[in-house]
Ligand SMILES: Nc1ncnc2c1ncn2[C@@H]1O[C@H](COP(=O)(O)OP(=O)(O)OP(=O)(O)O)[C@@H](O)[C@H]1O
């Protein structure tokens with residue numbers, strides 16, 4: 306059986322920042338293929354460009370050169386507006402600090418991305434409740450973020466990321482702010498989403514325990530992508 | 536729906552700050568409304584005056600009289616329909632502080648020219664037939680507790696002596712802007728007394744009020760009247776009642792302009808306050824707005840949230856301010872009825888309140904909205920971590 310075509314295809318991508326007269330290369334000639342259904346961990350020292358690479362794949366930052374194709378879309382050529390529309394259907398975001406909206410309760414937070422779809426109010430509600438069941442928080446639907454633990458907040462954030470049924474989930478240090486037990490819960494959940502729902506997952510992490518869960522690990526060092534050291 | 540819920544919750548997230556901002560807006564709108572009302576009260580004489588009435592007076596000054604013989608000459612001028620006349624009496628009721636305007640007029644023609652003074656038919660008949668009768672505006676009658684049949688004594692200042700009148704009727708204004716504080720009695724009563732006590736002051740008239748056939752010809756008719764008295768003992772100035780009233784107002788115009796200016800300054804100040812509140816709120820929530828962007832929400836959603844919040848806060852303050860304006864204007868008007876007899880909050884003032892609030896809300900939201908719309912997602916997210 307031939308391998309399935311990659312869902313993410315990165316070719317010769319470079320990016321640098323301008324600091325005064327100095328040019329600071331952050332990513333240099335990156336090539337990367339990610340297969341559909343993969344669970345990839347991106348590791349590397351602080352400042353090596355992991356977040357930057359993740360942002361490029363997720364369509365919230367622009368590369369200087371090269372090409373990035375996700376699904377069948379060349380996302381480097383999309384306008385801001387098209388890119389926003391593409392993100393809303395194709396990418397689920399999981400952040401280190403959860404980034405929930407504090408004045409909305411768990412269900413409303415999860416419902417938020419669905420406002421950009423054509424779903425009716427009732428359907429949105431049902432989808433949000435289903436997503437909260439998936440992350441095992443159906444009993445905390447009416448709770449506000451301040452009434453939830455860090456681990457619970459991250460689970461709400463994961464429900465928000467999967468509720469639109471995106472092509473892939475991107476996670477930037479999803480356990481970076483959690484204690485070991487909560488971190489394990491979150492990693493179990495992410496693994497389940499990958500194994501049971503077939504979600505493609507790209508996760509940036511410092512934590513070897515987190516990276517262990519991934520099927521493949523890639524290492525960034527000073528903007529250059531290497532295979533993982535074993 | 537969820538976004539409206541969100542902007543409402545955002546508006547009241549920082550309770551104390553929002554409450555203080557709303558309080559500021561209500562006070563500003565209240566002040567604005569009262570100041571505008573003072574200004575329109577000032578111009579109420581002009582507003583209530585008619586373009587089809589002319590006023591003829593002595594060219595030198597209002598304090599100089601015109602001979603009553605002018606009456607017949609004016610009647611013959613082309614375009615003049617009705618001629619009425621009167622004198623400023625300047626009588627005082629008991630004490631000088633009890634001020635209300637009082638005039639000696641020719642009742643029949645005067646009432647013809649001023650259909651906005653409403654009297655019952657019985658009162659009108661009584662007034663026309665009683666030489667000592669007087670007709671008093673509702674406001675003044677209420678203030679001194681006068682009822683039809685009461686005898687009222689005014690102390691003359693220009694025309695010495697104590698003058699007794701019988702209240703024949705109490706008029707109401709047809710329009711909200713009609714002055715209900717005035718006091719009118721028979722010019723003939725004054726004239727006869729003058730004939731007896733000071734003959735040289737009899738047959739003298741302070742002003743003529745003329746009804747004309749066609750308001751469009753006001754200028755021509757006025758010109759014809761003034762020309763016909765050219766080079767006679769007393770030359771005349773004839774102008775529309777509006778221009779005549781405006782002449783009084785323009786003497787005090789500087790004050791009115793100052794009041795208007797202050798009313799706008801109040802709005803500019805509150806604009807700065809609301810803009811500050813919105814800027815602080817948007818800055819605190821930059822991270823949340825960036826998350827919205829990440830999820831795929833567009834500029835119009837973010838601008839909608841910020842403008843919506845600004846409108847919720849400003850219009851809440853505006854509504855409270857408008858509601859407070861009515862009782863405040865009533866209290867103010869009652870206290871000032873001697874000077875500003877026509878004092879009411881006009882619909883125009885309420886529209887201006889709302890317009891000012893809409894402008895304040897819009898201006899306050901523009902800068903934060905533009906900032907949030909332009910912030911890059913990658914940089915925005917980086918600031919959080
Ligand atoms: N807006 C910017 N202007 C200038 N330099 C920037 C900017 N954003 C990022 N950088 C630099 O780019 C480099 C890569 O940043 P990035 O956030 O991708 O690193 P990272 O691997 O995610 O690090 P960490 O593990 O600490 O999160 C860093 O050296 C950083 O200082």
Ligand SMILES: [Mg+2]
Pocket residue numbers: 355356357477
């Ligand atoms: Mg990072």
